[in-house]
Amino acid sequence: MAVFVLVHGSWHEGTAWKEVIRELEARGNKAFAPTAAGYGKGADKNVTHAKCVQSLVEFIVKNSLTDFILVGHSFGGTFISKVAEAVPERIKRLVFQNGFVVRDGYNVMDESPPATAALFERMANESPDKAFLLPFPVWRDAFINDGDLETTKRTYALLSPEPLQPSKDKLDLKKFYSLDIPKSYINATEDIALPPGEWGWHPRMSNRLGLYRLVQMPGSHEVMFTNPSGLAEKIIEAGRD
Amino acid sequence: MAVFVLVHGSWHEGTAWKEVIRELEARGNKAFAPTAAGYGKGADKNVTHAKCVQSLVEFIVKNSLTDFILVGHSFGGTFISKVAEAVPERIKRLVFQNGFVVRDGYNVMDESPPATAALFERMANESPDKAFLLPFPVWRDAFINDGDLETTKRTYALLSPEPLQPSKDKLDLKKFYSLDIPKSYINATEDIALPPGEWGWHPRMSNRLGLYRLVQMPGSHEVMFTNPSGLAEKIIEAGRD
């Protein structure tokens, strides 16, 4: 039996992992999915990246979690990198699921295609709380491209506005890059939430991990919704000794 | 029920889609596969790219086709780009199946590896009608690499000489790149008709579409022959709302 802590990405919250947790637990594991500060409907969007990370560390400490596999999806990759700096002794392995692996001193905006970064910044600045939602056509074609229309609409309704500031905070990752925690990268082969190639997830992000275990599966950025059973199996494979 | 218009690429004609049409129609859809002017055995090879496109537009108008999904395979990607400029209001979505997405002002020769472009031009110029056939070893190993020898030979016999001129015509695609018709790209993961990487189909061609839905499947450039059922399913997935 393994213990997993699953960290969501932009626009998502912990409940997005619901079906994946069911699949992990049906296979004899235990899984937790906290929601970072500033995320979810109705949350106060006035947060920094550090505050998000702090809320996740507090969840881990409060629940006395140790010897767990820490999984970060998408933007959640930045959260688990900083959580690993805070409580490395508690973590057995880090798993990035199409997750951001940011260079030391950079932010997520730097790591995103300039046109996308500019669009997101403009959308956030048009909102009073500097938070913004992903446009539906982008969700449908570039995020959940393996989902049918019903799934696409049902899951779009689960999303909530993304606070801009965490994407703008430059991240000091010197300690992260010196940690000797084993690492894995799960890549869904049809994930185009970042455009494949120069700005893509894999191998651009994954290779930055140095020695890592690659695990791939068919599917989009949102396999947590379109294939939770397959994703659970890959998380187990990525996390095993 | 959806309506599909399937546009062939170089050396092929409309009948190449025969088995795919059967599979699409067995799933409750309707599909058409016109042959572009200048294509097919015995056709007059003295055509321009514009004339090919015109013949396809005439087919669509004559058959009163509207609200259809327009699919272009390989060189057919250039045809559907220009057909979309001519009759955008009739098209629900564009689907490129390992199709050329040419930059505005360029031609297919510009988009092909220089050695290949030079070989094709030389072969065409050795022929009285400036048309040329793909050499069998290239067909076997780089186009239909997932086919057994029997399939490879049977389908090679279906090919006909490719007129050179449409590959040399520079294409004005300004309007195409301004259209807001949704787009999808189907990539067969073992397609090496264009060499993967710098000169490859995906993500080089696909990313040029801007926002698009990626759909992938195992197989070669010629899945229409080696896996028509699988291709039909992917065309449906690429074309759905």
Next chain:
Amino acid sequence: MAVFVLVHGSWHEGTAWKEVIRELEARGNKAFAPTAAGYGKGADKNVTHAKCVQSLVEFIVKNSLTDFILVGHSFGGTFISKVAEAVPERIKRLVFQNGFVVRDGYNVMDESPPATAALFERMANESPDKAFLLPFPVWRDAFINDGDLETTKRTYALLSPEPLQPSKDKLDLKKFYSLDIPKSYINATEDIALPPGEWGWHPRMSNRLGLYRLVQMPGSHEVMFTNPSGLAEKIIEAGRD
């Protein structure tokens, strides 16, 4: 019925192909897997690349093998390139299975990421016989990333020290690049023994073959251990006419 000669890579010896041979022969084929000079436990590690190749050519000649498909895995790609120069008339097709395709005048060190090459050279130089073993964490996460821990440990015990010199010998491959023997490349899609991208196997190595047949399968660099049945099927597909 086809005849296969299977050539191992670094740290491996001929017996690594045992299960693949069983699968090939269960499908009506015949297969041989010689061990190159200098390879295997207890072998004299004082060899050059030329001596390794000579030992493989002698095996082929002694066993009167002709009209066979020559398969090279990993470093074995360099061996089959030179064997093909020595006895081209005996070979029906060359199959590189995530194999090195070295540029004329270069060596395997030149073709490897500089940090890896430096690590291997340092490890070899610390050993009296200039031979070195792959560290277990690298084997587990970057070579056999699709294997469970039991398989990973069992197969690690089969490895033996790699002589450094063959990786340092510059290879004259002018004749190889002029041979018209058909070629195939088998790529396992999760193989990260070379980091994907700039230093990866495919398409960097494969495209150097010019015209080749691409065959892909899921799995790591060590599918000979984790999926011998699947690999046997892909070797047959890669090798067929």
